Amino acid sequence: MTLTLEAVTYRYPGTARPALADISLEIAPGAVLGLVGANEAGKSTLCLLAAGLAPATIGGRIEGRVVIDGLATVAARPSELAQRCGILFQNAETQLSGTAATVWEEVAFGPRNLSLSLAEIAERTDWALGILGIEALAPREPGRLSGGQAQLVALAAVLAMRPAYLVLDEPTSQLDPQGTKMVGSALQRLAHDTGVGLLVVEHKTDLLASIAERCLVLADGRIVGGGPSAELLADPRLDGWGVEPPSAVRIERAARSAGLAEAMLSAIAALP
Amino acid sequence: MSNPLVEVSDLVFVYPNGVRALDSIDLRIERGERLAIIGQNGSGKSTLVRHFVGLLHATSGEVRVDGQPVGRRHVAELARTVAIAFQNPDRQIFAARVRDEVGFGPRNLGLRGAVLHERVGAALRVVGLDGRGDANPYDLGYSQRKLLALACVVAMDAPLVVLDEPTTGQDARGVRRIEAIMAELAAGGTTVVAISHDMRFVAENAARVVVMRAGRIVDDGPPATVFSEPSWPVLGSTYLEPPLAARVGARLGLGPTPTERTLVARALEASAPRVSGPG
Numbered sequence: 114m115t116l117t118l119e120a121v122t123y124r125y126p127g128t129a130r131p132a133l134a135d136i137s138l139e140i141a142p143g144a145v146l147g148l149v150g151a152n153e154a155g156k157s158t159l160c161l162l163a164a165g166l167a168p169a170t171i172g173g174r175i176e177g178r179v180v181i182d183g184l185a186t187v188a189a190r191p192s193e194l195a196q197r198c199g200i201l202f203q204n205a206e207t208q209l210s211g212t213a214a215t216v217w218e219e220v221a222f223g224p225r226n227l228s229l230s231l232a233e234i235a236e237r238t239d240w241a242l243g244i245l246g247i248e249a250l251a252p253r254e255p256g257r258l259s260g261g262q263a264q265l266v267a268l269a270a271v272l273a274m275r276p277a278y279l280v281l282d283e284p285t286s287q288l289d290p291q292g293t294k295m296v297g298s299a300l301q302r303l304a305h306d307t308g309v310g311l312l313v314v315e316h317k318t319d320l321l322a323s324i325a326e327r328c329l330v331l332a333d334g335r336i337v338g339g340g341p342s343a344e345l346l347a348d349p350r351l352d353g354w355g356v357e358p359p360s361a362v363r364i365e366r367a368a369r370s371a372g373l374a375e376a377m378l379s380a381i382a383a384l385p
Numbered sequence: 386m387s388n389p390l391v392e393v394s395d396l397v398f399v400y401p402n403g404v405r406a407l408d409s410i411d412l413r414i415e416r417g418e419r420l421a422i423i424g425q426n427g428s429g430k431s432t433l434v435r436h437f438v439g440l441l442h443a444t445s446g447e448v449r450v451d452g453q454p455v456g457r458r459h460v461a462e463l464a465r466t467v468a469i470a471f472q473n474p475d476r477q478i479f480a481a482r483v484r485d486e487v488g489f490g491p492r493n494l495g496l497r498g499a500v501l502h503e504r505v506g507a508a509l510r511v512v513g514l515d516g517r518g519d520a521n522p523y524d525l526g527y528s529q530r531k532l533l534a535l536a537c538v539v540a541m542d543a544p545l546v547v548l549d550e551p552t553t554g555q556d557a558r559g560v561r562r563i564e565a566i567m568a569e570l571a572a573g574g575t576t577v578v579a580i581s582h583d584m585r586f587v588a589e590n591a592a593r594v595v596v597m598r599a600g601r602i603v604d605d606g607p608p609a610t611v612f613s614e615p616s617w618p619v620l621g622s623t624y625l626e627p628p629l630a631a632r633v634g635a636r637l638g639l640g641p642t643p644t645e646r647t648l649v650a651r652a653l654e655a656s657a658p659r660v661s662g663p664g
Contacts, residue, residue, distance in 0.1 A: 152528035152529065153526050153528070157526065204527060206475075259426055259427055262426065283554060286553045287426075289582045289625070290584070290624065291624035291625075292425075316555065352557065355557050356556065360629035363645060364633060364648065367646075367648075368652065373649065373653065373656065377633060377648075377652065380633045380637045384629075
């Protein structure tokens with residue numbers, strides 16, 4: 114049981130040049146896989162494919178296949194996909210339904226469409242708001258949230274579907290440092306405690322260094338690097354791939370070139 | 386001394402639902418400053434800068450831009466003085482072509498023909514979108530739409546530029562580009578106000594940092610002061626942490642080291658043998 118991309122090449126409708134070429138990857142239940150790369154490298158496209166929205170919903174041509182727990186996405190119905198793999202778009206405000214009067218109803222929107230009992234809809238909604246620490250937003254109007262709040266609400270709405278896998282396109286881009294940490298630890302708990310498999314696209318490599326076991330690098334639609342996060346995020350080729358290394362790696366490098374590595378490294382290691 | 390570019394006096398803003406978003410804000414921004422506003426989500430950063438452009442009107446108190454109270458000025462006239470790039474570019478993009486989007490503001494300033502064309506071209510070059518002038522903005526990726534919104538701001542050639550979260554969604558190159566644009570604007574005398582959650586970006590690109598908590602300004606000073614150890618409790622009270630460089634410097638007893646560059650420089654000074662000293 115995994116979410117697998119098998120030698121996937123994908124072209125958007127009306128384009129000849131592939132947006133993604135020969136992508137193979139696997140996400141196991143409970144695993145957190147980070148995805149980094151320069152802007153326009155194809156990260157968001159890969160998210161759409163992994164969640165099955167491309168090509169089923171937006172069209173385009175695919176070679177190879179995407180399989181989620183045995184189900185090939187090209188043959189799946191939207192309702193089947195929604196419970197297998199949830200997706201959080203980069204611009205979270207675009208995925209709020211626009212039909213709910215309150216945040217609570219917004220988060221309950223997905224579960225309600227699964228014809229669950231009222232009690233279970235309420236249980237899932239409260240759980241999703243709780244795990245992200247945003248219970249206080251429940252009575253608020255979804256259209257009047259700040260960017261960061263909208264991002265958390267959209268994430269809660271995805272979580273309430275209880276998908277087996279989650280694809281998150283820059284889930285913390287609008288969040289303050291505390292919100293970023295909180296989402297990071299919520300995602301770790303989700304993977305660890307409930308076995309959800311996660312694909313997380315982030316420019317914040319500090320966050321990936323702390324939550325992802327492994328990371329992949331995408332450049333020009335191809336996977337050009339991959340490995341355990343600690344190794345990959347310290348790879349000197351990262352800059353060339355347009356990816357900002359984590360702060361600790363940058364400081365270590367600067368210190369090393371100034372001949373100060375040891376004092377600096379022990380100071381970084383000693384930080385709380 | 387000439388009047389400040391922005392002068393906020395005892396500003397209070399209460400949303401219709403009763404939420405007090407800004408509470409007794411006093412802030413002077415001088416011409417040519419590079420200022421960053423930090424604070425947790427909901428602390429009032431975006432609400433404050435929206436008063437600079439007349440998008441929100443003070444419940445009480447006053448905001449003056451270029452000596453004139455904002456409340457009495459027409460939005461179109463304010464646009465000559467203040468240009469703002471919103472956090473979410475999709476809230477401001479509406480044209481079907483990139484060059485029309487960038488040309489919209491300058492056209493409203495009365496520019497036409499070759500002058501307009503040149504202004505638009507220059508702004509697109511600055512943000513690295515030259516060659517994409519005929520594209521539909523929604524065929525661009527999110528990070529490029531952020532750069533497009535920045536080009537619109539650059540094209541206004543306004544004395545005050547406000548950037549709300551300019552680096553979100555940008556890769557390393559995009560961040561470097563935005564840093565270079567801000568430096569270039571500042572070098573040309575433009576006043577730049579940036580809202581950001583990225584403390585490294587703030588420490589390296591702002592000369593002054595304003596810290597907000599629950600609608601109030603709780604700290605205001607250069608990065609070396611705001612991110613120095615004695616200020617950490619204030620930062621902590623709004624759930625912010627200083628950049629890693631500042632924390633490492635404090636750990637090593639090197640004094641304020643808000644940026645990686647100052648950290649390494651201080652560490653080198655501290656480890657160098659003293660050739661001569663004040664005695």
